[in-house]
Amino acid sequence: MARRVAVVGTGQTPYKTRRRDVSVPELVHEAAGAALSDAQLTIRDIDAVVFGTAPEAFEGVNSPDKWAADAVGALNKPFMRIHTGGATGGSAAQAGVHHIASGLFDVVMVVAMQRVGQTPEAQRILGLIWDPIFAAGFSLNLITTVAMATSINMQKTGLTEEHMARISMKDHLNALNNPYAHVRKAVTVEDVLKSFPLVKPIKLLDCCPSSDGACAIIFASETRARKITPKPAWVIGMGGSTSVTTPGEENDEATLGRLAAKNAYRMAGIDRPRRQIDVVEPYDPFSITEIGYYESLGFCDSPAEALRMVERGFGEMTGEVPFSPSGGVLCSNPIGATALVRVAEAAMQVTGNAGAHQVPDAKVALAMGAGGSPAPGSATFMTAMVLSSQSR
Amino acid sequence: MGSIEVSARWEVPFSHDIGETSSKFLIELRDHARIMGTKCPECGRVFLPPRAFCERCFIPLKDHWVELEPRGTLEAFTIVTDAYAPAGLPRPPYVICLVKLGGSDTAIPQTLQGLDLSDPRRVARELKVGAPVKAVFKENREGRITDFHIELMNV
Amino acid sequence: MAQRADLLEIPGTWDLPWTYAAGEVGSRYIEELRDNARMMATKCPGCGRVLLPPKSFCERCFVSLKGHWVELEPSGTLEAFAIVTIPFPEQREPPYVVGYFKIGNASTNILHFLEGVDLSDPDKAREKLHIGMPVKVIFKEKREGRMTDFYIVPAEE
Numbered sequence: 001m002a003r004r005v006a007v008v009g010t011g012q013t014p015y016k017t018r019r020r021d022v023s024v025p026e027l028v029h030e031a032a033g034a035a036l037s038d039a040q041l042t043i044r045d046i047d048a049v050v051f052g053t054a055p056e057a058f059e060g061v062n063s064p065d066k067w068a069a070d071a072v073g074a075l076n077k078p079f080m081r082i083h084t085g086g087a088t089g090g091s092a093a094q095a096g097v098h099h100i101a102s103g104l105f106d107v108v109m110v111v112a113m114q115r116v117g118q119t120p121e122a123q124r125i126l127g128l129i130w131d132p133i134f135a136a137g138f139s140l141n142l143i144t145t146v147a148m149a150t151s152i153n154m155q156k157t158g159l160t161e162e163h164m165a166r167i168s169m170k171d172h173l174n175a176l177n178n179p180y181a182h183v184r185k186a187v188t189v190e191d192v193l194k195s196f197p198l199v200k201p202i203k204l205l206d207c208c209p210s211s212d213g214a215c216a217i218i219f220a221s222e223t224r225a226r227k228i229t230p231k232p233a234w235v236i237g238m239g240g241s242t243s244v245t246t247p248g249e250e251n252d253e254a255t256l257g258r259l260a261a262k263n264a265y266r267m268a269g270i271d272r273p274r275r276q277i278d279v280v281e282p283y284d285p286f287s288i289t290e291i292g293y294y295e296s297l298g299f300c301d302s303p304a305e306a307l308r309m310v311e312r313g314f315g316e317m318t319g320e321v322p323f324s325p326s327g328g329v330l331c332s333n334p335i336g337a338t339a340l341v342r343v344a345e346a347a348m349q350v351t352g353n354a355g356a357h358q359v360p361d362a363k364v365a366l367a368m369g370a371g372g373s374p375a376p377g378s379a380t381f382m383t384a385m386v387l388s389s390q391s392r
Numbered sequence: 393m394g395s396i397e398v399s400a401r402w403e404v405p406f407s408h409d410i411g412e413t414s415s416k417f418l419i420e421l422r423d424h425a426r427i428m429g430t431k432c433p434e435c436g437r438v439f440l441p442p443r444a445f446c447e448r449c450f451i452p453l454k455d456h457w458v459e460l461e462p463r464g465t466l467e468a469f470t471i472v473t474d475a476y477a478p479a480g481l482p483r484p485p486y487v488i489c490l491v492k493l494g495g496s497d498t499a500i501p502q503t504l505q506g507l508d509l510s511d512p513r514r515v516a517r518e519l520k521v522g523a524p525v526k527a528v529f530k531e532n533r534e535g536r537i538t539d540f541h542i543e544l545m546n547v
Numbered sequence: 548m549a550q551r552a553d554l555l556e557i558p559g560t561w562d563l564p565w566t567y568a569a570g571e572v573g574s575r576y577i578e579e580l581r582d583n584a585r586m587m588a589t590k591c592p593g594c595g596r597v598l599l600p601p602k603s604f605c606e607r608c609f610v611s612l613k614g615h616w617v618e619l620e621p622s623g624t625l626e627a628f629a630i631v632t633i634p635f636p637e638q639r640e641p642p643y644v645v646g647y648f649k650i651g652n653a654s655t656n657i658l659h660f661l662e663g664v665d666l667s668d669p670d671k672a673r674e675k676l677h678i679g680m681p682v683k684v685i686f687k688e689k690r691e692g693r694m695t696d697f698y699i700v701p702a703e704e
Contacts, residue, residue, distance in 0.1 A: 124635070
């Protein structure tokens with residue numbers, strides 16, 4: 001990287017089905033203000049703004065970035081909007097880092113938001129993202145997409161609904177220690193297995209909620225970061241990759257974050273993730289996703305081994321490498337902001353600021369983002385960022 | 393060749409949460425026929441419609457409400473004579489304007505009514521930016537920006 | 548949770564009509580369905596992949612596939628499926644089976660419904676359907692130039 005970059009402050013809003021007390025600008029302003037407070041900076045210290053939000057059909061306002069711009073400190077400053085579906089927050093974080101690593105800016109505010117609660121049914125909006133010529137009209141939505149993939153997975157690898165339920169139970173338990181989390185309710189494996197079957201084998205408690213929320217992160221150059229805070233969270237690796245696997249074809253190298261993580265690891269000098277990474281905030285809107293990540297992110301060598309790891313509690317708070325200590329995407333999903341929240345949580349972990357869901361002695365954290373979905377005419381965007389308490 | 397087109401329609405209902413600040417503005421309008429703004433204690437700007445924060449000073453304005461006189465100046469206007477696509481707009485001709493009220497620093501969009509629009513060109517020549525205007529409230533108000541409209545003060 | 552009386556909401560609606568151009572390749576595909584009851588795909592001269600739905604370019608070789616057409620046998624296999632029993636807004640009235648199908652020698656699968664399956668007991672149906680089961684493409688009598696000009700049903704094993 002040309003210049004070292006670090007996170008010097010983060011801010012989040014509590015994730016809820018609907019934040020009735022704020023308009024879009026007020027929601028993002030809350031997150032931006034919280035990040036400035038955290039960094040003990042003022043808006044005058046910010047050189048540029050990167051803003052992330054995914055389909056505005058959720059908000060029902062075209063270009064909500066324009067509405068929100070001055071609420072996030074963009075007055076008289078360069079501003080750009082980033083949109084890569086669910087990976088938006090991760091891509092926005094990377095864009096923020098690029099601004100600084102390039103040498104052109106020193107302190108950048110990155111804010112991401114979504115209001116998934118302004119329309120009665122999120123899947124209706126997501127149903128508008130498919131190829132209008134060949135895919136529209138076939139009732140595809142993210143739940144049926146995941147249901148199809150899960151059925152195949154179960155046939156091929158021996159994955160069971162119990163494995164998925166264990167992940168869901170873990171994430172819900174972790175969310176109890178995160179004051180920002182949307183769903184804060186302990187569930188047992190039994191509760192998950194008995195929860196409403198949406199599209200078998202996917203049940204209600206295997207899925208994320210629809211959330212309103214915003215997150216802000218302030219990034220700074222090395223020189224400035226050291227002046228701003230005694231504990232910067234250093235960005236030591238980044239990677240992004242697009243998967244264009246069409247159903248029916250072999251998964252390409254980018255699927256499930258494999259290539260994005262590989263690129264981030266190379267930059268970070270990580271060749272044994274299981275030893276060198278202390279905590280992971282993955283992008284997992286469904287309970288099955290984390291299981292796939294054990295293998296694709298290099299924590300084990302095979303899908304079969306991944307299942308053994310689930311059975312042993314590998315990703316639990318007391319496990320070898322905690323996954324989603326915040327409760328993860330499964331418990332809070334303000335889509336366009338979600339992947340930025342993963343970066344914020346990773347930064348909080350390596351600076352010892354994660355409060356009740358702190359992983360003891362966490363020094364290196366991995367944050368993932370995923371957007372889009374495999375379908376005819378679609379692509380999946382993956383982002384990976386490694387944060388460390390050491391600048392290397 | 394290459395001429396097939398596929399049709400679709402997006403019909404999506406929304407329920408926009410307007411937040412505490414905008415809600416208070418509309419509720420004061422509805423219940424008391426009062427126009428409220430917020431004022432930044434640092435730079436002194438008065439916002440109409442009211443804002444929850446000052447974007448320059450970056451401070452919250454939740455505790456800084458001011459009542460605004462329902463009188464002010466015409467800052468800009470246009471006379472719409474052709475109907476166009478969006479549903480729910482008044483039938484032309486009608487006048488859209490920007491007005492400052494009660495000494496606000498920002499202008500609010502509104503409709504300017506009470507004019508004889510049988511000769512729109514004449515009205516366009518005679519209306520002057522800076523003309524004194526007043527807010528006129530509806531009898532039955534609903535908590536919407538249409539609870540009042542603007543009229544010229546000297547008719 | 549009781550709604551606060553001091554917080555208002557304003558209804559809005561997006562009621563927007565769209566007209567999507569299918570393009571040269573998409574148009575030919577649809578015309579062949581409508582006029583000739585034929586399933587056509589494009590084949591990449593570089594990597595040899597047969598793409599269904601057809602694309603006008605190969606995203607790996609980055610070459611144009613215009614003019615590189617092949618006809619596919621109207622039969623194939625079920626590659627993935629989900630039995631939907633709950634209603635999703637603006638989507639098909641349940642129950643139905645949505646799935647991915649490999650048709651002819653296509654390298655990619657198309658999205659479609661699987662018709663002709665007894666769904667009176669969806670769990671039983673889930674047992675009976677399996678990845679790799681043979682299917683056939685049936686063209687409708689009256690075709691309109693749409694992806695629904697054909698439907699897919701299980702074929703004899």
